[in-house]
Amino acid sequence: MKNTKIAAKCKIAYAFVIGLSLLIATAAEDPYIFYEWHVTYGTISPMGVQQQGILINKMFPGPEIRSVTNDNLIINVFNELDEPFLISWAGIQNRKNSFQDGVCGTTCPIPPGKNYTYALQVKDQIGSFYYFPSLGFHKAAGGFGGIRISSRPMIPVPFPPPADDYTVLIGDWYKTDHKALRAQLDNGGKLPPPDGILINGLSSGATLNIQPGNTYRLRISNVGLQNSLNFRIQNHEMTLVEVEGTHTLQNVYSSLDVHVGQSYSVLITANQPSKDYYIVVSSRLTPTVLTTTGVLHYSNSAEPVSGPIPAAPVPMSWSFNQARTIRLYLKGKYNSESWLQSEKISVKDALKVLVLDPLKVSLGAKSDSSSFQIRLTYSKASDEAQGASETTRERKKRKTDEENGSTSMSENSFEKVYEPCILSIHCNKMPIFFSGRYFKYSRNVSQTRWIIDDERMGEASVEELIGGNILPACLGDSYKFHAAGREDIDVRMLGSGRPFLxxxxxxxxCPSQQSLTEIEEKINKSEKKLVGVKDLKFIGSQCWAMMREGEAEKQKQYAAIVWIARPVEEKDIDSISSLKELKILQKTPVRVLHRRSPLERERTIHWMKVEKIKGSSHYFLLHLCTQAGTYIKEFVHGDLGRTTPSMGSILGCRAEIIQLDVTDVKMGDS
Known part of the structure; x- marks a missing residue:
């Protein structure tokens, strides 16, 4: 009977996990949305006075962009104005393609009579945003519109779906032509106070239609030029649910201050007597308060708007206090969780919290910090077939891309998933750690396994020679090698050795200390004597963090054979030996630029000592102690001027490094 219950609970848990995997595996169809926009001048009268405006497809405000997370937006913009034009996409992240952002300096303006096609992907984004023209003060004439990015259909949001969804663009407005305003600013003047406030391009009469009893989402964006605005609806409260793509703690407000460029999403419920109500927008923190109104119209309303227009909060402190109340949804819901105390939340931790409680309920079990772990892996049959046909290089690249958050998808890789997912369950124990110091005696042994195009580089690796002896003693599945820094394959590690885990x-x-001593002796007595080990012992996982902390503070000592283009003189020896705490600047070396960021780092050479080599006037032995992270080879030859000063510049002649050994690694206070 007891086993039957356990089996039933496991089936429930498996059903839950498989359902979750199907949600994850669902891909969006046709992620491309195409737009063709024609930007023209046109006559508009938002304040009751005719003026020249900027229209997109003859619309003011411009057409709204409606998309779904990960959609690709292809927007072909034709500039039919008499001057250059640019559109910027406020809040769209434009990852890895900032040149699409539409700001002069990263994007070239569209010349009159020409067109440009923007290619944007709203990668991993949801929420309310807007676009606007970013050149020539065009925003004062229009050319702006709303952007909404909905969650993908199977992705839940932290509130019930509303009956409808409205975009509300608010902003201050001038009757003066935008070119005259621009000239005023160009001549050193200031903008005058605006003439009014618009709601969706109207100074009065903007209407939102609602049904009694329903809840609606309003996406409010301040698309104005300079004034913060207060938004409120007579007799209706607003529940804030999203700010510029982030779900928030769902606080309730009677009014909201929306500053220039901000976008908020609120929910309102039609729970008042059936009539019309004021929608009010007024300027904030200005000497003269400008106010405009619209109408919230109930479908069965028999009475027009009436009563006093609701007033905005008066004190400035109210606006600051409102800003302090806006908090992330996850932080509000899981504030007591320790993993949420840091500013950044990993996807793994967030999913763990969401999945763990249902699993515990389904299994009737508790979770704790036991060394026993269960890992669930989701895959498709086609994925496993792909993995079997991959080369080592392709598999390594795919793994790196996945770890970096990039799936390297082609433009047409989105498709429906028709095959079932495979759920794999792996039970294992937490890792155990061993520490020590290693020596490397050969100039043909790499620190870690080094494979290029399926061909091994070097005779062996420190990682394999040490880890390959420890793993069988632990009866483990695999091992990872960690070290406090690294040396090149042609550099020996001597002295007191390099710390490793x-x-x-x-x-x-878990092998005994006696077994570890025997492993140490086996490595040290190896016939080829490629590497050596000392102080091999079992340690706790906290020592990994301690080693990393000490690594940043460590000093390293080297011995190098150096050749220079002229004979070594006594004054050279004295000059080099007198240099203490020498500061050098090193750009990322040419030899590693293909795999490291192009940075410039300051490093310290603590001391140097020179020994002559008998019988050779152009060679000498250089002993030096440096800060961690110093590139010694580049310090000697200068790396085409990328390291300054260098040994070559100090001596005033060409210098080359012939051989290099690490003679000591000092960790922290050691």
């Missing part, structure tokens, strides 16, 4: 995955046995 071996992390053994899913070990079924």
């Amino acid at each position: 071996i992390e053994v995955q899913n070990s079924r046995k």
